[in-house]
Amino acid sequence: MLMPKKTKWRKDHKRRRGGKATRYLDISFGSYGLKALTPCWVTSRQIESARRVMTKYVKKGGQIWIRIFPDKPVTNHGGELPMGKGKGAVDHYVAIVKPGMVMFEMGGVDKETAKKAMELAAYKLPVKCQFISKE
Numbered sequence: 001m002l003m004p005k006k007t008k009w010r011k012d013h014k015r016r017r018g019g020k021a022t023r024y025l026d027i028s029f030g031s032y033g034l035k036a037l038t039p040c041w042v043t044s045r046q047i048e049s050a051r052r053v054m055t056k057y058v059k060k061g062g063q064i065w066i067r068i069f070p071d072k073p074v075t076n077h078g079g080e081l082p083m084g085k086g087k088g089a090v091d092h093y094v095a096i097v098k099p100g101m102v103m104f105e106m107g108g109v110d111k112e113t114a115k116k117a118m119e120l121a122a123y124k125l126p127v128k129c130q131f132i133s134k135e
Contacts, residue, residue, distance in 0.1 A: 001044040001045060001048050002044045002047055002048065002066075002069060002070050002093070003044055003070060003093045004069075004070075004071050004093070007071075007073070010073065010090060011073055011075055011087055011090060012072055012073050012074075015072075015096070017039045017040075017041075017096075018039070019039075019098060020098055020099050020100050021036075021098040021099060021100040021101040023101075024067050024068070024101045024102050024103075025100055025101070025102065026102065027102060027105055027132065027133075027134050028067075028102075028105070029065045029105050029107065030063065030064075030065055030105035030106045030107030030108075030134075031106070031107045031114070031133060031134050031135075032105065032106045032107070032109075032111065032114040032115070032118065032131065032132070032133050032134070033102040033103075033104065033105045033106070033118075033131075033132045033133075034102070034103050034104040034105075034118045034121060034122060034129050034130075034131060034132075035100065035101065035102050035103070035129065035130045035131075035132050036097045036098065036099055036100065036101045036103055036127045036128070036129060037099055037127070037128040037129060037130055038099055038127050038128045039097065039098050039099055039127075040097050040125075040126050040127040041072070041074075041094040041095070041096060041097070041126075042068060042070070042094060042095045042097050042103070042125060042126065042127065043070065043092055043093070043094050043095075044070040044092060044093050044094070044095075045092070046124060046125055046126065047066060047068065047070065047095065049124040050104065050121035050122075050124045050125055051064065051066060051104075051121075053117075053120045053121055053123075053124060054104065054106070054117045054118070054120065054121045057113070057116060057117040057120055058106070058109050058113060058114075058117050061108060061109050061113075062106055062107060062108040062109035062113070062114070063106070063107050063108050064104065064105070064106050065104065065105040065106075065107075066103075066104060067101070067102055067103055067104065067105060068095040068097060068101070068103050069095055070092075070093035070094050070095040071093065071095070072093060072094050072095070072096060073090040073092075073093055074090070074091055074092055074093065074094055075087055075088040075089060075090050075091060076088045076089075076091045097127055102132070103125075103127075103129070104118065104121060106118065111133065114131075114133075115131050118131050119131065
């Protein structure tokens with residue numbers, strides 16, 4: 001699964017989820033993309049699951065680019081712990097996705113194949129998505 005090799009700080013603040021994307025707006029590498037329509041935190045497990053289903057569908061044809069990276073640590077405590085006692089340990093990493101971000105790109109396949117593969121990947125993600133193409 002994706003996670004940073006090294007971070008400056010072990011734990012992070014929550015940050016706000018509002019606003020629209022200011023980067024990753026256009027398709028840069030492939031011909032087709034999967035664009036987010038709502039804001040969300042996408043975990044490294046969800047990214048990996050979407051990647052696997054896309055690669056399985058296109059088999060050996062085509063190439064896939066993952067444009068988002070989970071670099072935000074999310075902490076949690078165990079169940080039934082009393083209040084206080086500090087912040088919990090890092091549990092997993094998430095990528096902050098904003099509306100308008102291109103999360104995945106695909107090239108080297110026809111439009112129908114790319115659309116179906118991206119559709120299958122969208123089922124695995126907690127964000128509403130839209131299939132886009134360069135043309």
